[in-house]
Amino acid sequence: MHPLHTCLLFHLLMFLGRSAATINGELAPENSMLYMASVQDSNGHHLCGGFLIREDFVLTAVYCDPRITHVVLGTHDLKSVNDDNKISIKEKYKHESYKKVTTGNDIMLLKLSKKVSLNGRVQTIPLPTSGMNNQDACQVAGWGAIKTGGPAVDDLRVVNVSIINLEVCTQVWGRLPDNVICAGGYGTKKGFCQGDGGGPLVCNGKAVGVVSFNNNENCNYPNVPNVYTDVSMYLPWINCVLNCYK
Template sequence: MVSVQKNGTHTCGGFLVSEQFVITAAHCFEKGDKLTVVVGAHELNRNSPRIAVKFYHIHPGYDSAELLNDIMILQLNKTIKYTKTIKSISIPKKDMNIKANSKCSVAGWGAQKTSGSASEQLMEVNVTIIDNKKCQKKWGQKTTSWICTFGKGGFCQGDSGGPLVCNGTAVGVVSFNEENNCDKPNVPNVYTRISKFLTWINAILKGVKQDYDY
Protein backbone atom coordinates (compact mmCIF):
# COMPACT_ATOMS: atom_id res chain seq x y z
CA MET A 1 0.00 0.00 0.00
CA VAL A 2 1.36 3.40 -0.93
CA SER A 3 0.21 6.97 -0.41
CA VAL A 4 0.11 8.98 -3.63
CA GLN A 5 0.86 12.59 -2.75
CA LYS A 6 0.72 16.04 -4.31
CA ASN A 7 2.83 18.81 -2.76
CA GLY A 8 3.60 16.52 0.19
CA THR A 9 -0.09 15.91 0.97
CA HIS A 10 -1.93 12.60 0.63
CA THR A 11 -4.40 12.64 -2.28
CA CYS A 12 -4.87 8.99 -3.28
CA GLY A 13 -3.96 5.44 -2.45
CA GLY A 14 -2.08 3.00 -4.63
CA PHE A 15 -0.25 -0.30 -4.42
CA LEU A 16 3.09 -1.74 -5.48
CA VAL A 17 2.91 -4.45 -8.15
CA SER A 18 6.69 -4.59 -8.70
CA GLU A 19 9.85 -2.88 -7.47
CA GLN A 20 9.28 0.07 -9.78
CA PHE A 21 5.56 0.25 -10.55
CA VAL A 22 2.47 1.37 -8.63
CA ILE A 23 -1.12 0.92 -9.76
CA THR A 24 -3.61 3.66 -8.86
CA ALA A 25 -6.63 5.42 -10.39
CA ALA A 26 -6.23 7.58 -13.51
CA HIS A 27 -8.35 10.35 -12.00
CA CYS A 28 -5.67 10.85 -9.32
CA PHE A 29 -3.57 12.68 -11.92
CA GLU A 30 -4.18 16.04 -13.58
CA LYS A 31 -1.96 17.46 -16.30
CA GLY A 32 0.97 19.28 -14.76
CA ASP A 33 0.92 17.34 -11.49
CA LYS A 34 4.20 16.15 -10.05
CA LEU A 35 3.19 13.26 -7.82
CA THR A 36 5.29 11.41 -5.27
CA VAL A 37 4.59 8.17 -3.43
CA VAL A 38 5.24 7.13 0.16
CA VAL A 39 5.91 3.41 0.65
CA GLY A 40 6.06 1.31 3.79
CA ALA A 41 4.18 3.78 5.99
CA HIS A 42 1.28 2.89 8.27
CA GLU A 43 1.06 6.34 9.77
CA LEU A 44 1.62 9.29 7.45
CA ASN A 45 3.72 12.22 8.57
CA ARG A 46 5.80 14.93 6.99
CA ASN A 47 8.99 12.95 7.51
CA SER A 48 7.87 9.94 5.47
CA PRO A 49 10.34 9.30 2.62
CA ARG A 50 8.87 10.17 -0.77
CA ILE A 51 9.77 8.71 -4.14
CA ALA A 52 9.28 10.76 -7.28
CA VAL A 53 7.23 9.47 -10.20
CA LYS A 54 9.23 9.23 -13.40
CA PHE A 55 6.40 8.46 -15.82
CA TYR A 56 2.59 8.40 -15.75
CA HIS A 57 1.05 5.55 -17.75
CA ILE A 58 -2.61 6.55 -18.01
CA HIS A 59 -4.83 3.98 -19.70
CA PRO A 60 -5.43 5.18 -23.29
CA GLY A 61 -9.16 4.49 -22.93
CA TYR A 62 -9.58 6.53 -19.76
CA ASP A 63 -12.77 8.61 -19.86
CA SER A 64 -12.65 11.33 -17.22
CA ALA A 65 -16.31 12.26 -17.68
CA GLU A 66 -17.70 8.75 -17.15
CA LEU A 67 -14.70 7.48 -15.10
CA LEU A 68 -14.36 4.47 -17.38
CA ASN A 69 -11.01 2.64 -17.61
CA ASP A 70 -9.99 4.55 -14.49
CA ILE A 71 -6.54 3.02 -14.04
CA MET A 72 -2.99 4.36 -14.15
CA ILE A 73 0.47 2.91 -13.61
CA LEU A 74 3.09 5.09 -11.95
CA GLN A 75 6.67 4.32 -12.91
CA LEU A 76 8.94 5.33 -10.01
CA ASN A 77 12.28 6.98 -10.59
CA LYS A 78 14.08 4.37 -8.55
CA THR A 79 13.72 0.69 -7.73
CA ILE A 80 12.19 -0.15 -4.36
CA LYS A 81 13.88 -2.61 -2.03
CA TYR A 82 11.41 -4.96 -0.40
CA THR A 83 11.44 -5.18 3.41
CA LYS A 84 9.12 -6.50 6.12
CA THR A 85 6.93 -3.44 5.63
CA ILE A 86 7.39 -2.90 1.87
CA LYS A 87 6.09 -5.63 -0.41
CA SER A 88 4.26 -5.92 -3.70
CA ILE A 89 0.80 -7.45 -3.98
CA SER A 90 -0.22 -9.97 -6.62
CA ILE A 91 -2.78 -9.15 -9.30
CA PRO A 92 -4.89 -11.64 -11.30
CA LYS A 93 -3.11 -13.71 -13.93
CA LYS A 94 -6.17 -13.95 -16.17
CA ASP A 95 -9.60 -12.37 -16.63
CA MET A 96 -11.77 -13.38 -13.70
CA ASN A 97 -15.12 -12.64 -12.10
CA ILE A 98 -15.52 -12.22 -8.37
CA LYS A 99 -18.68 -13.95 -7.18
CA ALA A 100 -21.44 -11.86 -5.65
CA ASN A 101 -21.47 -11.92 -1.82
CA SER A 102 -17.71 -12.60 -1.69
CA LYS A 103 -16.03 -10.94 1.28
CA CYS A 104 -13.08 -8.75 0.37
CA SER A 105 -11.33 -5.73 1.88
CA VAL A 106 -10.29 -2.21 0.97
CA ALA A 107 -7.70 -0.02 2.69
CA GLY A 108 -6.61 3.59 2.64
CA TRP A 109 -5.89 6.85 4.44
CA GLY A 110 -9.10 8.50 3.24
CA ALA A 111 -11.87 10.11 5.28
CA GLN A 112 -13.79 7.81 7.60
CA LYS A 113 -17.08 9.64 7.07
CA THR A 114 -18.66 12.00 4.55
CA SER A 115 -16.85 15.38 4.55
CA GLY A 116 -14.43 14.03 7.15
CA SER A 117 -10.70 14.65 7.17
CA ALA A 118 -8.10 12.21 5.91
CA SER A 119 -6.85 9.59 8.35
CA GLU A 120 -3.26 9.64 9.61
CA GLN A 121 -3.47 5.88 10.20
CA LEU A 122 -3.96 3.35 7.43
CA MET A 123 -7.48 1.93 7.81
CA GLU A 124 -8.97 -1.28 6.42
CA VAL A 125 -12.57 -2.44 6.15
CA ASN A 126 -14.32 -5.57 4.91
CA VAL A 127 -16.71 -5.15 1.98
CA THR A 128 -19.19 -7.38 0.12
CA ILE A 129 -19.15 -7.87 -3.65
CA ILE A 130 -22.44 -7.16 -5.45
CA ASP A 131 -23.56 -8.72 -8.75
CA ASN A 132 -22.09 -6.63 -11.56
CA LYS A 133 -25.33 -6.43 -13.56
CA LYS A 134 -27.15 -5.09 -10.51
CA CYS A 135 -24.38 -2.53 -10.06
CA GLN A 136 -24.59 -1.41 -13.68
CA LYS A 137 -28.37 -1.07 -13.39
CA LYS A 138 -28.04 1.06 -10.24
CA TRP A 139 -25.60 3.39 -12.00
CA GLY A 140 -27.32 3.25 -15.41
CA GLN A 141 -24.08 2.21 -17.10
CA LYS A 142 -23.12 -0.89 -19.10
CA THR A 143 -19.52 -2.02 -18.68
CA THR A 144 -17.63 -5.19 -17.87
CA SER A 145 -14.67 -3.29 -16.42
CA TRP A 146 -16.16 -2.70 -12.96
CA ILE A 147 -16.29 -4.57 -9.68
CA CYS A 148 -18.77 -3.22 -7.16
CA THR A 149 -19.40 -3.48 -3.43
CA PHE A 150 -22.50 -2.46 -1.53
CA GLY A 151 -23.51 -2.09 2.08
CA LYS A 152 -22.28 -0.36 5.19
CA GLY A 153 -18.61 0.53 5.13
CA GLY A 154 -16.34 1.06 2.19
CA PHE A 155 -14.22 3.88 0.84
CA CYS A 156 -14.45 7.65 0.99
CA GLN A 157 -12.58 10.74 -0.26
CA GLY A 158 -8.83 10.11 -0.31
CA ASP A 159 -9.15 6.34 -0.82
CA SER A 160 -9.16 6.50 -4.64
CA GLY A 161 -6.53 4.32 -6.28
CA GLY A 162 -6.29 1.87 -3.38
CA PRO A 163 -6.69 -1.87 -3.85
CA LEU A 164 -9.79 -4.03 -3.50
CA VAL A 165 -8.25 -7.23 -2.13
CA CYS A 166 -9.87 -10.66 -2.36
CA ASN A 167 -8.03 -13.72 -1.02
CA GLY A 168 -4.72 -11.84 -0.95
CA THR A 169 -4.95 -10.63 -4.54
CA ALA A 170 -5.62 -7.05 -5.67
CA VAL A 171 -8.61 -7.41 -8.02
CA GLY A 172 -9.86 -3.82 -8.17
CA VAL A 173 -8.80 -0.18 -7.98
CA VAL A 174 -10.94 2.25 -5.95
CA SER A 175 -12.65 4.48 -8.53
CA PHE A 176 -15.81 6.30 -7.41
CA ASN A 177 -18.85 6.28 -5.15
CA GLU A 178 -22.02 8.25 -4.60
CA GLU A 179 -21.00 11.90 -4.33
CA ASN A 180 -21.02 13.29 -0.80
CA ASN A 181 -22.39 10.08 0.67
CA CYS A 182 -19.77 7.68 2.00
CA ASP A 183 -21.72 6.68 5.09
CA LYS A 184 -24.90 5.06 3.74
CA PRO A 185 -24.68 5.13 -0.05
CA ASN A 186 -27.76 4.40 -2.14
CA VAL A 187 -25.70 3.04 -5.02
CA PRO A 188 -22.72 0.64 -4.98
CA ASN A 189 -19.09 1.68 -4.63
CA VAL A 190 -17.24 1.14 -7.92
CA TYR A 191 -13.76 -0.26 -8.55
CA THR A 192 -11.87 -0.69 -11.82
CA ARG A 193 -11.62 -4.44 -12.57
CA ILE A 194 -7.88 -5.12 -12.87
CA SER A 195 -8.23 -8.39 -14.79
CA LYS A 196 -9.76 -6.52 -17.75
CA PHE A 197 -6.52 -4.59 -18.21
CA LEU A 198 -3.89 -7.33 -17.89
CA THR A 199 -2.61 -7.09 -21.48
CA TRP A 200 -1.98 -3.36 -21.04
CA ILE A 201 -0.52 -3.76 -17.53
CA ASN A 202 1.84 -6.56 -18.51
CA ALA A 203 3.00 -4.70 -21.62
CA ILE A 204 4.09 -1.78 -19.46
CA LEU A 205 5.62 -3.82 -16.64
CA LYS A 206 7.59 -6.03 -19.01
CA GLY A 207 8.19 -3.63 -21.86
CA VAL A 208 9.35 -0.46 -20.20
CA LYS A 209 13.13 -0.69 -20.00
CA GLN A 210 14.16 2.78 -21.13
CA ASP A 211 14.26 5.91 -19.04
CA TYR A 212 11.53 8.43 -19.65
CA ASP A 213 10.74 11.96 -18.65
CA TYR A 214 7.14 13.18 -18.54
Protein backbone atom coordinates (compact mmCIF):
# COMPACT_ATOMS: atom_id res chain seq x y z
CA MET A 1 0.00 0.00 0.00
CA HIS A 2 1.37 3.44 -0.93
CA PRO A 3 2.25 5.50 2.20
CA LEU A 4 0.39 8.53 0.81
CA HIS A 5 -2.85 6.56 0.55
CA THR A 6 -2.44 5.37 4.14
CA CYS A 7 -1.91 8.91 5.33
CA LEU A 8 -4.92 10.22 3.43
CA LEU A 9 -7.25 7.54 4.72
CA PHE A 10 -6.40 7.99 8.36
CA HIS A 11 -6.63 11.78 8.29
CA LEU A 12 -10.10 12.01 6.76
CA LEU A 13 -11.64 13.29 9.97
CA MET A 14 -9.69 16.52 9.58
CA PHE A 15 -12.17 17.82 7.01
CA LEU A 16 -15.51 16.14 7.64
CA GLY A 17 -18.52 18.29 8.36
CA ARG A 18 -17.76 21.35 6.27
CA SER A 19 -20.38 22.62 3.86
CA ALA A 20 -19.88 21.81 0.20
CA ALA A 21 -21.63 20.88 -3.01
CA THR A 22 -21.10 18.78 -6.10
CA ILE A 23 -18.05 19.44 -8.25
CA ASN A 24 -18.73 20.24 -11.92
CA GLY A 25 -22.45 19.74 -11.38
CA GLU A 26 -25.43 21.85 -12.39
CA LEU A 27 -28.49 23.30 -10.69
CA ALA A 28 -31.02 20.62 -9.84
CA PRO A 29 -34.39 21.21 -11.56
CA GLU A 30 -37.01 22.47 -9.12
CA ASN A 31 -39.28 19.46 -9.64
CA SER A 32 -36.51 16.92 -9.05
CA MET A 33 -34.93 15.25 -6.01
CA LEU A 34 -37.84 16.16 -3.74
CA TYR A 35 -36.47 13.80 -1.09
CA MET A 36 -33.38 15.95 -0.43
CA ALA A 37 -32.92 17.31 3.09
CA SER A 38 -30.57 19.97 4.37
CA VAL A 39 -29.37 18.87 7.82
CA GLN A 40 -28.75 22.01 9.90
CA ASP A 41 -27.67 23.33 13.29
CA SER A 42 -29.59 25.62 15.67
CA ASN A 43 -28.32 28.70 13.81
CA GLY A 44 -29.74 27.50 10.51
CA HIS A 45 -26.36 26.63 9.03
CA HIS A 46 -26.30 23.78 6.52
CA LEU A 47 -24.01 21.03 7.83
CA CYS A 48 -24.80 17.96 5.75
CA GLY A 49 -27.21 16.45 3.30
CA GLY A 50 -29.80 13.79 3.97
CA PHE A 51 -32.77 12.17 2.30
CA LEU A 52 -36.33 11.39 3.32
CA ILE A 53 -37.09 7.64 3.33
CA ARG A 54 -40.37 7.79 5.26
CA GLU A 55 -42.64 10.63 6.32
CA ASP A 56 -40.89 10.75 9.70
CA PHE A 57 -37.34 9.55 8.98
CA VAL A 58 -34.31 11.07 7.21
CA LEU A 59 -31.22 9.01 6.43
CA THR A 60 -27.80 10.69 6.69
CA ALA A 61 -24.20 10.13 7.86
CA VAL A 62 -23.14 9.74 11.50
CA TYR A 63 -20.34 12.28 11.36
CA CYS A 64 -22.89 15.07 10.87
CA ASP A 65 -23.77 14.75 14.57
CA PRO A 66 -23.68 16.23 17.26
CA ARG A 67 -24.50 19.81 16.17
CA ILE A 68 -27.57 19.03 14.08
CA THR A 69 -30.97 20.10 15.43
CA HIS A 70 -33.35 20.08 12.48
CA VAL A 71 -33.77 19.34 8.77
CA VAL A 72 -35.12 21.45 5.94
CA LEU A 73 -37.36 19.80 3.34
CA GLY A 74 -39.31 21.04 0.36
CA THR A 75 -36.89 23.58 -1.12
CA HIS A 76 -33.79 23.58 -3.28
CA ASP A 77 -32.98 27.16 -2.23
CA LEU A 78 -31.66 27.51 1.32
CA LYS A 79 -32.39 31.24 1.20
CA SER A 80 -36.12 30.44 1.15
CA VAL A 81 -36.22 28.43 4.38
CA ASN A 82 -39.12 29.19 6.71
CA ASP A 83 -40.91 27.60 9.65
CA ASP A 84 -43.06 25.52 7.30
CA ASN A 85 -40.14 23.53 5.90
CA LYS A 86 -38.03 23.29 9.06
CA ILE A 87 -38.67 20.11 11.05
CA SER A 88 -36.92 19.48 14.35
CA ILE A 89 -35.22 16.18 15.11
CA LYS A 90 -36.83 14.07 17.83
CA GLU A 91 -34.24 11.29 17.99
CA LYS A 92 -30.95 10.26 16.36
CA TYR A 93 -30.18 6.60 15.69
CA LYS A 94 -26.49 6.03 14.92
CA HIS A 95 -25.33 2.66 13.74
CA GLU A 96 -24.10 0.90 16.86
CA SER A 97 -20.84 -0.22 15.24
CA TYR A 98 -19.78 3.27 14.15
CA LYS A 99 -16.53 4.51 15.70
CA LYS A 100 -15.12 6.86 13.08
CA VAL A 101 -15.42 7.36 9.35
CA THR A 102 -12.27 5.41 8.57
CA THR A 103 -13.74 2.22 10.05
CA GLY A 104 -17.11 2.44 8.28
CA ASN A 105 -20.75 2.08 9.37
CA ASP A 106 -21.19 5.79 8.65
CA ILE A 107 -24.99 5.78 8.62
CA MET A 108 -27.59 7.42 10.86
CA LEU A 109 -31.37 7.75 10.94
CA LEU A 110 -33.05 10.93 12.12
CA LYS A 111 -36.52 10.58 13.63
CA LEU A 112 -38.45 13.75 12.87
CA SER A 113 -40.65 15.46 15.43
CA LYS A 114 -43.65 15.01 13.14
CA LYS A 115 -44.66 13.29 9.94
CA VAL A 116 -44.32 15.51 6.90
CA SER A 117 -46.98 15.73 4.23
CA LEU A 118 -45.95 14.24 0.90
CA ASN A 119 -46.87 16.60 -1.90
CA GLY A 120 -45.51 18.39 -4.97
CA ARG A 121 -42.55 19.69 -2.96
CA VAL A 122 -41.70 16.78 -0.66
CA GLN A 123 -41.40 13.08 -1.52
CA THR A 124 -39.63 10.02 -0.16
CA ILE A 125 -37.03 8.01 -2.09
CA PRO A 126 -37.04 4.20 -2.15
CA LEU A 127 -34.09 2.16 -0.91
CA PRO A 128 -32.47 -0.70 -2.83
CA THR A 129 -33.55 -4.28 -2.32
CA SER A 130 -30.18 -5.77 -3.26
CA GLY A 131 -26.59 -4.83 -4.11
CA MET A 132 -25.26 -2.56 -6.83
CA ASN A 133 -24.80 -3.10 -10.54
CA ASN A 134 -21.51 -1.53 -11.61
CA GLN A 135 -23.11 -0.37 -14.84
CA ASP A 136 -25.72 1.77 -13.13
CA ALA A 137 -25.83 5.48 -14.03
CA CYS A 138 -26.02 7.51 -10.83
CA GLN A 139 -26.28 11.02 -9.40
CA VAL A 140 -25.16 12.79 -6.25
CA ALA A 141 -26.46 16.16 -5.06
CA GLY A 142 -25.79 18.71 -2.33
CA TRP A 143 -25.40 22.30 -1.17
CA GLY A 144 -22.19 24.24 -0.62
CA ALA A 145 -18.84 24.97 -2.29
CA ILE A 146 -18.29 24.03 -5.90
CA LYS A 147 -14.50 23.88 -5.65
CA THR A 148 -11.90 23.06 -3.03
CA GLY A 149 -11.92 25.78 -0.39
CA GLY A 150 -14.64 27.73 -2.19
CA PRO A 151 -17.68 29.44 -0.67
CA ALA A 152 -20.96 27.67 -0.07
CA VAL A 153 -23.92 27.99 -2.43
CA ASP A 154 -27.60 28.10 -1.53
CA ASP A 155 -29.06 26.24 -4.50
CA LEU A 156 -29.06 22.46 -4.74
CA ARG A 157 -26.65 21.15 -7.35
CA VAL A 158 -26.48 17.69 -8.91
CA VAL A 159 -23.84 15.80 -10.88
CA ASN A 160 -23.77 12.49 -12.75
CA VAL A 161 -21.24 9.93 -11.51
CA SER A 162 -20.33 6.38 -12.48
CA ILE A 163 -19.87 3.42 -10.16
CA ILE A 164 -16.23 2.34 -9.76
CA ASN A 165 -15.45 -1.33 -9.31
CA LEU A 166 -14.78 -1.94 -5.61
CA GLU A 167 -11.63 -3.94 -6.31
CA VAL A 168 -10.22 -1.06 -8.33
CA CYS A 169 -11.28 1.40 -5.64
CA THR A 170 -9.55 -0.60 -2.92
CA GLN A 171 -6.36 -0.83 -4.95
CA VAL A 172 -6.31 2.95 -5.41
CA TRP A 173 -7.10 3.80 -1.79
CA GLY A 174 -4.97 1.01 -0.37
CA ARG A 175 -7.55 0.31 2.34
CA LEU A 176 -11.26 0.89 2.75
CA PRO A 177 -13.93 0.20 5.37
CA ASP A 178 -16.35 -2.66 4.76
CA ASN A 179 -19.75 -2.09 3.14
CA VAL A 180 -18.92 0.84 0.88
CA ILE A 181 -19.56 1.90 -2.73
CA CYS A 182 -17.18 3.98 -4.82
CA ALA A 183 -18.44 6.42 -7.45
CA GLY A 184 -16.99 9.54 -9.05
CA GLY A 185 -13.86 11.45 -8.13
CA TYR A 186 -11.51 9.20 -10.10
CA GLY A 187 -10.87 9.18 -13.83
CA THR A 188 -13.32 12.10 -14.02
CA LYS A 189 -13.67 15.71 -12.94
CA LYS A 190 -17.02 15.06 -11.28
CA GLY A 191 -17.86 14.08 -7.73
CA PHE A 192 -18.86 15.33 -4.28
CA CYS A 193 -17.07 17.54 -1.81
CA GLN A 194 -17.22 18.18 1.95
CA GLY A 195 -20.68 18.90 3.30
CA ASP A 196 -22.40 16.79 0.67
CA GLY A 197 -21.87 14.19 3.41
CA GLY A 198 -25.03 12.33 4.34
CA GLY A 199 -26.64 12.91 0.97
CA PRO A 200 -27.74 10.07 -1.31
CA LEU A 201 -26.03 8.32 -4.18
CA VAL A 202 -29.06 7.79 -6.42
CA CYS A 203 -29.02 5.05 -9.04
CA ASN A 204 -32.09 4.08 -11.07
CA GLY A 205 -34.33 6.10 -8.77
CA LYS A 206 -33.13 4.48 -5.53
CA ALA A 207 -30.86 5.76 -2.76
CA VAL A 208 -28.13 3.13 -2.87
CA GLY A 209 -25.42 5.01 -0.98
CA VAL A 210 -24.78 7.66 1.68
CA VAL A 211 -22.01 10.19 0.98
CA SER A 212 -19.20 9.41 3.44
CA PHE A 213 -15.70 10.67 2.49
CA ASN A 214 -13.34 11.79 -0.23
CA ASN A 215 -9.65 12.67 -0.47
CA ASN A 216 -8.51 14.88 2.41
CA GLU A 217 -10.36 18.06 1.45
CA ASN A 218 -9.15 17.83 -2.15
CA CYS A 219 -12.05 18.10 -4.57
CA ASN A 220 -9.87 18.72 -7.63
CA TYR A 221 -10.55 15.39 -9.33
CA PRO A 222 -9.28 12.98 -10.56
CA ASN A 223 -7.29 11.53 -7.63
CA VAL A 224 -8.99 8.76 -5.67
CA PRO A 225 -12.65 7.64 -5.82
CA ASN A 226 -15.41 9.10 -3.67
CA VAL A 227 -16.66 6.67 -1.03
CA TYR A 228 -20.25 6.03 0.08
CA THR A 229 -21.85 3.79 2.69
CA ASP A 230 -23.61 0.93 0.89
CA VAL A 231 -27.26 1.22 1.96
CA SER A 232 -28.10 -2.33 0.82
CA MET A 233 -25.82 -3.74 3.52
CA TYR A 234 -27.78 -1.95 6.25
CA LEU A 235 -31.36 -2.75 5.27
CA PRO A 236 -32.01 -5.01 8.31
CA TRP A 237 -30.75 -2.27 10.64
CA ILE A 238 -32.78 0.42 8.87
CA ASN A 239 -35.96 -1.69 8.96
CA CYS A 240 -35.42 -2.42 12.65
CA VAL A 241 -35.14 1.27 13.51
CA LEU A 242 -38.16 2.18 11.38
CA ASN A 243 -40.35 -0.51 12.89
CA CYS A 244 -39.06 -0.80 16.45
CA TYR A 245 -38.84 2.87 17.42
CA LYS A 246 -42.17 4.40 16.48
